[in-house]
Amino acid sequence: MAHQTRAGRQGGILAHLFPGVRTIMTGRRRSLISGLVLAFVLAAIPSARAAIVKNHDRKFPVGAYCPIESRAAAGADLSFTPTGSSAQITFRADNMIGQCQVSSRLCFTNADCGAQDTCVRFCGADFVTCQSDADCNPGDRCGEWNHFRLDNVTVVPKSVFDQHLLAPSPFYENCYDDTTVPPGQLLPGVAEVPSFDFNAAGTASLNRFFDTPAGLAGWTGDVYFDVGDPAPRNPSGPNYDDLDLTGGGLSIGQIQDGTRPVSASLLVGGLTPGVPYVVFGWWSINFPSRMTITIETGCPDLDGDGRAICSGGCVLLPGQVCGDCNDTKPHCAASCVDGDGDGWCTPNDCNDAVASCNQDCTSDVDGDARIDCLDSCIDPDRDGYGQPGGGGFSCTGVDCLEGNSSCNADCTDNDADGYCPPADCADGDDSRYPNAPEINDCTDQQCPGNPGFGVIDETSGLSDFKTQTVFRWPAQAGASQYQVVRSNQPTFPGACAGTVTTGLTWSDLAVPPRGGAFYYLDRPIAPCLGSWGQNSAGVERTSVCTGEICGNGLDDDHDGAADCLDVDCAGSPACQTAVFSFVDTAADDIPDTALFDFFQSHPAGLLDYILFQVVEPGQTAAWCSQNAAYYRNTYLSSATTGGFFLSGSWQKWHRSMTTGNAWVGPDTTGHSNSYGYEALGTNSWCSEEFPFDMSLCVIPGLHDYCEVADAAFSFDCNQSTQIPWTLTIRTASSRQAACGF
Secondary structure (H helix, E strand, O other), X not given: OXXXXXXXXXXXXXXXXXXXXXXXXXXXXXXXXXXXXXXXOOOOOOOOOOEEEEOEEEEEOOOOEEEOOOOOOOOOOOEEOOOOOOEEEEEEEXXXXXXXXXXXXXXXOHHHOOOOOOEEEEEOOOOOEEOOHHHOOOOOOEXXXXXXXXXXXXXXXXXXXXXXXXXXXXXXXXXXXXXOOOOOOOOOOHHHOOOOOOXXXXXXXXXXXXXXXXXXXXXXXXXXEEOOOOOOOOOOOHHHOOOOOOOOEEEEOOHHHOOOOEEEEEEEOOOOOOOOEEEEEEEEEOOOOEEEEEEEOOOOOOOOOOEXXXXXXXXXXXXXXXXXXXXXXXXXXXXXXXXXXXXXXXOOOOOOOOOOOOOOOOOOOOOOOOOOOOOOOEOOOOOOEEEOEOOEOOOOEEOOOOOOOOOOOOOOOOOOOOOOOOOOOOOOOOOOOOOXXXXXXXXXXXXXXXXXXXXXXXXXXXXXXXXXOEEEOOOOEOOOEEEEEEEOOOOOOOOOEEEEEOOOEEEOOOOOOOOOOOEEEEEEEEOOOOXXXXXXXXXXXXXXXXXXXXXXXXXXXXXXXOHHHOHHHOOOHHHOOEEEEEEEOOOOOOOOOHHHHHHHHOOOOOOOEEEEEEEEOOEEEEEEEEOHHHHHHHHHHHOOOEEEEEOOOOOEEEEOHHHOOOOEEEEOOOOEEEEEOOOOOOOOEEEEEOOOOOOEEEOOOOOOOOOEXXXXXXXXXXXXXXXXXXXXXXXXXXXXXXXXX
């Protein structure tokens, strides 16, 4: 047979052998766009091997996508029933296709053409006609190069396939190319290949392989990730989507393989023996090929333990070994000794004398020193409710929420606070539950039987000493002020020392007498007046500091008079007018700790008033406010370190050149107060900064400059006029005594 060149064959022999066929030349490759045949033929497989080979004779255009499972085409039923828990599916392509010279039918052998006709093929490299490899140059082969593509191969139970895809969806029998519009779709082409989500049908697909490189997992042989088109990219279902939008798929064979046969295998696990399955997916080919699908179920392994019954000369699948002593018990393989009859045999059984102990003889989930396979009540949260163990069930009941001891028989939790009735005494209030921390809401948060139940808004948690002289207590949510008292007796009789503060500490420099001790109590007082809590006997403390505590803003002895209005406070330092004043010059006029020492030695109460005044040339800038205790206590706690705070909503007045030196107020707005490093240095205080008005500061730490400043107008003591400024801070029990009006 004379050899032909590619150019000579393009217009001559090809047209003669394939009349009416258009040839597309691309480099050294060509595509035949016509009605061609994809055939699956019976391969020569040893009879001892457990295998199913499907014959497929189906016409479709090259480049289209077609289903590999089809009931409309004879022999295309790719269903199988495994004898074990796995099966191996192999796809093989051997391109030996040709065309009958007389009838122009596609053929694999002369027998396909009948008498007086010949099946003619072409050499893969030289494109000359041939009937066998001997007709081609050495190294060449009679037939085209082998290559086809798979997308989303899926193994699914046959019942699911028949019910949800085959019966209602006949278009799954069709092939789709760039001109075909699938039923129910808007556009033609393989991008609209029908998709179906087997998971949505109620049964998970055992194996799905998307169009990504990760889809190669589980495949062996001549398999590659192929980003070439066409590829199904229908967005309506995950099983056959091209999720990465690359148009990729699995390529079996590639151009470098030449004309050698190519194959790829997929080992599928997780199957149920005796249940029919279907192999489904989409594929396309570049050239007509002879292809074979082989489904091998291996040697019988009914219990899926990987040990097979190897009688009859069957061939093992990858991962299988011979020698199962009992193919109905997955935990009995090399040995069938099962002394306790639990289905676990030695050496797999960790205790072959106790049926409840087989795969785990060590776990003790609830830590009760009894292993779970012998325990009769596995109860990690120790609430009496739990789960049965290997020793039966002796719990009070089954625990509906293990790990939460308050939810066991009933897991209703209407307020979503993590506690269930009856342990939750207020299942409609998420702030009230067993041992809940108190919040300042005038309500008791605890439940009956809890410490603190029956008293309202007591401090929750532990109070202690931050340092030897600084007492501290935990914050209470919602509280804005606290009261702390000190007594030299643990029952707190009579009058006590103490203070009111917005902070969480009290700096108490007092020293107990030799051989004595100081005792402290704290409670929130605003917005809700809290309890002093319970004593060691669980009884609420109601008689604490029965005398009037001067300066805390409370009527402690309940006689209708508070603080300095109570005769008990007559002569008390807290009820005396206290004055801190000096004339400011450019010299060092006061010690660095002068103001700190003044406040330390002069108590002030919530109901007391405070004046902060600077007499400047031409004006008197001043402010007056209720709650002298706030300013005193905040200065003492922040002046040596630093802090920035807004005052509260109590009444304030101010006067300056801006107001014509007249008092203006009351004003209940909170204003800025800066202390220490947040102001102008250690022990400094920039006070009540009224908007668009004065900002009076005292800076005791300055030595060679003014120690008083009005930050709104001038930062010196007016040395240019040689008229010194005068600072006065005064506290008293009345506004008249403190502020003069």
